[in-house]
Amino acid sequence: MITTHCNEHDHGMTANAFMSISLNPPLVAISIARNARMLANIQQTGRFAVSILAEGMEDLAWHFAGKPKPYLCDFFERRDGLPVIADAAAIFVTELVEEILAGDHTIFLGRVREMSYDLSKKPLLFFRGKFGGLADPQPAPPTLENAGYEFIW
Ligand SMILES: Cc1cc2nc3c(=O)[nH]c(=O)nc-3n(C[C@H](O)[C@H](O)[C@H](O)COP(=O)(O)O)c2cc1C
Numbered sequence: 001m002i003t004t005h006c007n008e009h010d011h012g013m014t015a016n017a018f019m020s021i022s023l024n025p026p027l028v029a030i031s032i033a034r035n036a037r038m039l040a041n042i043q044q045t046g047r048f049a050v051s052i053l054a055e056g057m058e059d060l061a062w063h064f065a066g067k068p069k070p071y072l073c074d075f076f077e078r079r080d081g082l083p084v085i086a087d088a089a090a091i092f093v094t095e096l097v098e099e100i101l102a103g104d105h106t107i108f109l110g111r112v113r114e115m116s117y118d119l120s121k122k123p124l125l126f127f128r129g130k131f132g133g134l135a136d137p138q139p140a141p142p143t144l145e146n147a148g149y150e151f152i153w
Contacts, residue, residue, distance in 0.1 A: 001051040001064055002030055003076070003083045006041040010076055010083040013038040014065035016126050017105070018050055026112040028092055031105045039106060042096060048110055050092040051085035054121040058131040060085065061124065080114055089124075090117035 003012045017031035028050065032039045042048045053061055063069045076083035084091045094110025125132045 001053055001060070001085055001088070002032070002038055002042075002048055003051065003085070004038070004041050004045050004048045005082055006045045011038060011041050012064040012076075012083065012085075014061045021109060026115075027097070027109050028094060028112060029107050029109050031102065031107050034104045034106065042108055043099070046096045047082060048094055048096065048108065049079060049082040049084045050094070050110075051088035052090040052117075053085065053124040054087060054089040054118075055124050055133040057085070057088075057124050061126075061131060087121075088118075089121040091115060 001012055002015045002018075003010065005011070013032075013036060015030055015032070019029050021027040021029050030048065030050065032042065059069045059072060060075055063072050075085055077086040078084070079091060079093045082093055084093070091114075092110070092112050093114040094112050096108055097111045098109040100107040100109070122134050125134065
């Protein structure tokens with residue numbers, strides 16, 4: 001989820017085009033469609049935040065993808081003046097450093113000013129038009145040493 005605060009309004013938009021770019025300096029990238037309202041909002045404010053939604057937050061994802069869920073409320077908290085999703089799995093607060101035109105999208109590079117994460121939460125995934133979650137981690141496969149085999153050479 002991308003968020004910003006523009007003209008005294010909080011604005012959120014569901015996005016999965018997000019990646020980390022650089023550690024030093026700390027940069028992340030998002031890609032925003034030309035026709036999304038978020039594009040002009042970020043250009044105007046020069047700031048955006050990214051909230052990695054946690055499992056169970058599907059309704060919020062649809063809400064900010066143009067399918068409003070009127071029963072949702074109190075989902076924002078504030079970080080450094082920007083709205084972010086309360087109880088997200090991770091949060092990045094950034095300042096816009098570069099804009100790259102890419103077809104019908106614009107890639108925004110943001111320098112991370114603040115980040116936090118909650119290791120108890122798993123991220124919400126999106127695959128083939130549906131939301132889902134990560135499988136529980138599997139134990140490592142047995143190695144020759146711990147598999148209990150005896151080798152005769
Ligand atoms: C799972 C999912 C991922 C999406 N990812 C992106 C994205 O990375 N970039 C983008 O521009 N739109 C993306 N969208 C579409 C926007 O969320 C949608 O067009 C939204 O209504 C635009 O909001 P706005 O015009 O109010 O800014 C995605 C939608 C969904 C459901």
